[in-house]
Amino acid sequence: MLCNGIIATEMHPNTLYVCCIVNLILFTLVVNHVHAEEVEEKECHKGDENCVSQETAGSATGKRRYLNPKDEKWQPYLDAVKSALRQYKDCEQDTGTCTCYDSVLEKDLAVWREKGGISQDQFHRALERGIGNHYQIINHRLYRSKKCMFAARCSGVEHFILKIIKKLPDMEFILNERDWPQSPKFADPLPVLSFSKVYSQHWDIMYPAWTFWEGGPAVWPLFPTGLGRWDLFRESLDKEAKKTPWDEKLSKAFFRGSRTSAQRDPLILLSRDDRDLVDAQYTKNQAWKSDADTLYMPPASEISLEEHCKYKYLFNFRGVAASFRLKHLFLCESLVFHVGDEWLEFFYPELKAWVHYIPVAQDLNGTRGRDFIWNHLHMEDVTCYWKKLLKEYSKLIKYKVVRNQELQQILPKEK
Known part of the structure; x- marks a missing residue:
């Protein structure tokens, strides 16, 4: 796990804890302005810059899409939300x-x-x-x-x-x-x-x-x-x-x-x-x-x-x-x-x-x-x-x- 570029296992537990809290709060603030479901997804090719596999977002389609580099740090959270909601009844x-x-x-x-x-x-x-x-x-x-x-x-x-x-x-x-x-x-x-x-x-x-x-x-x-x-x-x-x-x-x-x-x-x-x-x-x-x-x-x-x-x-x-x-x-x-x-x-x-x-x-x-x-x-x-x-x-x-x-x-x- 990374927290602001630092490997979590290398951090003091309290520092990691605070870092994760800040990230999660900032994440909710960011996504409140840009809802995950409203992000336009365009297919791309593996060689293109900022092109990522859609599998990283919890999909098994094999398609690739563009991802804003600024959004990458939030993607694991979005993936977890989507995965949990798919499984939840x-x-x-x-x-x-x-x-x-x-x-x-x-x-x-x-x-x-x-x-x-x-x-x-x-x-x-x-x-x-x-x-x-x-x-x-x-x-x-x-x-x-x-x-x-x-x-x-x-x-x-x-x-x-x-x-x-x-x-x-x-x-x-x-x-x-x-x-x-x-x-x-x-x-x-x-x-x-x-x-x-x-x-x-x-x-x-x-x-x-x-x-x-x-x-x-x-x-x-x-x-x-x-x-x-x-x-x-x-x-x-x-x-x-x-x-x-x-x-x-x-x-x-x-x-x-x-x-x-x-x-x-x-x-x-x-x-x-x-x-x-x-x-x-x-x-x-x-x-x-x-x-x-x-x-x-x-x-x-x-x-x-x-x-x-x-x-x-x-x-x-x-x-x-x-x-x-x-x-x-x-x-x-x-x-x-x-x-x-x-x-x-x-x-x-x-x-x-x-x-x-x-x-x-x-x-x-x-x-x-x-x-x-x-x-x-x-x-x-x-x-x-x-x-x-x-x-x-x-x-x-x-x-x-x-x-x-x-x-x-x-x-x-x-x-």
């Missing part, structure tokens, strides 16, 4: 059926199907390791360990389970409400549910995070108790996006967030060098103690997610695990730079690079990514995934679940 599902995510569930449960199910011994060995809360469903009642490290997170999860409790068989499961997954692939798999993981590194079974209802993340002072309900936030962001159509958005990359991952540092440093290109600053979080925690600059003020919709280019990074902001950013109808896509939530695998997020969608704005989240991530789809997950998981339990008297019953909250 949009998911078709009715709201509340969540069929788009069936393959995610199948992949997560495959290891336990191959093992013939989950034995009582396997479950209790995992339980003894303290990797999450013990839940049971007995006679359509929900029970949980008396202590939950993050009460609001447990409550956010329990909201969805209680909605479908009448349709669930008896079962028990371990639910990890921490950020970090608990079943690494260098060891035998553990039957534990976690909201996020890396496929190549963890056995954890993904569940829809508590944040769809409550439990964080808290953003001071805008959202001191958490971002709040996804169904309400969807509507708010959709209205805000309509106020600022693509042509009226600021042609600048934007990021606000705390320093939960050093992966974010290069963009922050780039912004300090060139504020016309990128506006990226660190904010406080609950662990902030000094300016060292915001890369030796005073923390910036928080900016609402609705305010993000004023910018054409929005950045998403992993935090401790997957970042909760991703689904919100898409609804701004801005172009999303999703940096480091190895960390997943249950709906991420259906989001495709070059189709839904940077590098670049075909129409070079955020409508394709926005449409996927808007059409396929309703609250009904979240509830549906919980139901499918727990029903399929229950089929893997190879023993009769007996009520644990040490667990407390969880009742719906009074409205």
Whole structure:
């Protein structure tokens, strides 16, 4: 890979990272003025100057065409966009059926199907390791360990389970409400549910995070108790996006967030060098103690997610695990730079690079990514995934679940 004429393998990782960011932003700016589909293609002969094989653009026709030398550096990106769009087929599902995510569930449960199910011994060995809360469903009642490290997170999860409790068989499961997954692939798999993981590194079974209802993340002072309900936030962001159509958005990359991952540092440093290109600053979080925690600059003020919709280019990074902001950013109808896509939530695998997020969608704005989240991530789809997950998981339990008297019953909250 070349970045401004320098071989990528010879560059420091941070330098390469910044270089690629600049190239991608410039690429979107260039192609917004000259749409790829509007470029006139003329056949030429191999000996002609600037004559290139059309195969380099992803075509197998064998024809050759003229290419402006100034466009050559962008051609790999255009090729990737065209290739991704040829291969991509949009998911078709009715709201509340969540069929788009069936393959995610199948992949997560495959290891336990191959093992013939989950034995009582396997479950209790995992339980003894303290990797999450013990839940049971007995006679359509929900029970949980008396202590939950993050009460609001447990409550956010329990909201969805209680909605479908009448349709669930008896079962028990371990639910990890921490950020970090608990079943690494260098060891035998553990039957534990976690909201996020890396496929190549963890056995954890993904569940829809508590944040769809409550439990964080808290953003001071805008959202001191958490971002709040996804169904309400969807509507708010959709209205805000309509106020600022693509042509009226600021042609600048934007990021606000705390320093939960050093992966974010290069963009922050780039912004300090060139504020016309990128506006990226660190904010406080609950662990902030000094300016060292915001890369030796005073923390910036928080900016609402609705305010993000004023910018054409929005950045998403992993935090401790997957970042909760991703689904919100898409609804701004801005172009999303999703940096480091190895960390997943249950709906991420259906989001495709070059189709839904940077590098670049075909129409070079955020409508394709926005449409996927808007059409396929309703609250009904979240509830549906919980139901499918727990029903399929229950089929893997190879023993009769007996009520644990040490667990407390969880009742719906009074409205």
